[in-house]
Amino acid sequence: MALNNPSQSQTQRQRLQQERDSLEKAHALQSEKVAEIRKARIVETDPSRKFQFKQELQEEERSLEELADRLNAIEQQLQATDSSGLEADASIYIQRPPIEERCYRAIVQPGALIRIKAPQKMGKTLLLEKILDYARQHNYEVVKLDLKLADNSALTDLKTFLHWLCVNVSDSLNLEGKVDEYWQDNLGVNTSCTRYFQRYLLLNINTSLVFAIDNFELLFQYANIFAEFCQLLRSWYETAKQGDKMGKIWKKLRLIVVNSTEAYPTLDINRSPFNVGLAIELPEFNHKQIEEMAKLYELDQLLKGDGLSHLINLVGGHPYLVQEAFANLKSQDISLEELLILAPTEQGIFSYHLRQQLESLQDNFQLKKDYKRVIIANEPVQLNPEITFKLHSLGLVKIVRNDCISSCDLYRQYFLVRLD
Missing domain, CATH: 3.40.50.300 (P-loop containing nucleotide triphosphate hydrolases)
Known part of the structure; x- marks a missing residue:
């Protein structure tokens, strides 16, 4: 495998996102056009002009609906690839009873x-x-x-x-x-x-x-x-x-x-x-649920040694990270050893996701500063409640009572060298 080449799942995501970005711009412009026609129709008093605006509005709304349908289809495809790494594995679902x-x-x-x-x-x-x-x-x-x-x-x-x-x-x-x-x-x-x-x-x-x-x-x-x-x-x-x-x-x-x-x-x-x-x-996956997913991906070899434990030590029970790892191991694009070594780097299979998380932090100085405190600490850190919930919503921290810890070692390793 050429380790510096993007994986199939990453390439697919990037293509879909480019298409989504283009559609979002077109949808925004069309929405503005529809809004202007609606306003004009409301204030128009001439019956003939009002009827013309109605006809025009119906046509433009149909165009807006078509754009929305296409955009929704792209979002669903992105959700499928985000959920499983590879589109073919999107049907795998692990229950979290009850x-x-x-x-x-x-x-x-x-x-x-x-x-x-x-x-x-x-x-x-x-x-x-x-x-x-x-x-x-x-x-x-x-x-x-x-x-x-x-x-x-x-x-x-x-x-x-x-x-x-x-x-x-x-x-x-x-x-x-x-x-x-x-x-x-x-x-x-x-x-x-x-x-x-x-x-x-x-x-x-x-x-x-x-x-x-x-x-x-x-x-x-x-x-x-x-x-x-x-x-x-x-x-x-x-x-x-x-x-x-x-x-x-x-x-x-x-x-x-x-x-x-x-x-x-x-x-x-x-x-x-x-x-x-x-x-x-929704909680993270427990050990039994991760084993169940490994079996569904037919990764029986991973279950025989310490490989699964090493993977869990890296990503915890985070559903997306676990499933992304399994999808890439299943496709044989990367070995477990390579995956574990490269995971917190720009060559790793999680690079796109990690860069997204980094962008979220860089947009907010206080968020970045406080998360750095969390990942360098050897014990839970208490943060401002608003910062705590923002970091938690990104999945970057776990909340232990009123304090925060890094949600997994993958994030800790990656951000330790990127947050100054």
Whole structure:
């Protein structure tokens, strides 16, 4: 093997990311164009011009939808390669009992709310897909909204965001978007959104609707949207508990919220969706689960000696790192000895992932400074709570009571020579 050549999985990721970046730019420009036409249509008083704007808007929205579909397809391919290193191994899934069974039991309950939380690349989206597949087996309608696909124009204010949300849910259900027909600004934006779901979306499906929101933490930085949207989700959850006609309608809705950190802005406990429903926090793989994955990858030789222990000492039970290692060992692109030696270097199979983590730290001086304290210390380090949760959401630290330790030796070795 030519060790200085990028691996198949890394090359594929880079190609997909370049394509995604190009599509994101096109999607952002198209979104701005659609937003401008919508504004022009609202203020236009001439019926003829208003009709022309409507026709133009429909055409441009179709183009926007096509871009969104292509972008979503790229994101799914990236998720598959990120989850397994090699696309052919994306089907391998290791259960972490009793988490899956608890989620399956919850999602069939009327008005359910499931909250999945874990650092990046811990398998949150894979678990979400398992739950959604289970819901499909019960003939439920399923809508997954990834907030990574929300560009800046959709996040300017609460009304714009909820419009974007309603349109996307309608599209996913193959229903005509009728937001303007049900929206009444004098009722308030949350009420208008609720009205659209209650009177249009939920009444036009004959089964339950599972509505999953992935990468929810992206809203944490938008204070003008976050608190009100959280109140909206909480109100839907509470309404489903009612025994009246309205409660019967909302019992059809089951919510899943997925986020990578709990460092969200302070919320009134009575208006928050983060203290109700089923809370799931994904742990790392234990030794038995890593052995199970090795068997699925047919790496029996790895299980016979000390190789598995050496690998675990390097990457811990981090699902992404373990699966990336197994995928490359399975493809025989690299030996275990080479993998262990080169892992914390730019020649190693984790180089792309490690550079991404490094970029996250370099963007924040305090984050970089405090993580350096963690990796040079011989005992747990107490950090500012906000810094602690940011590092934890990146998967760089484990929290031990109120203190932090490096989440694995791979990160410690790599960052020791790169953080000055």
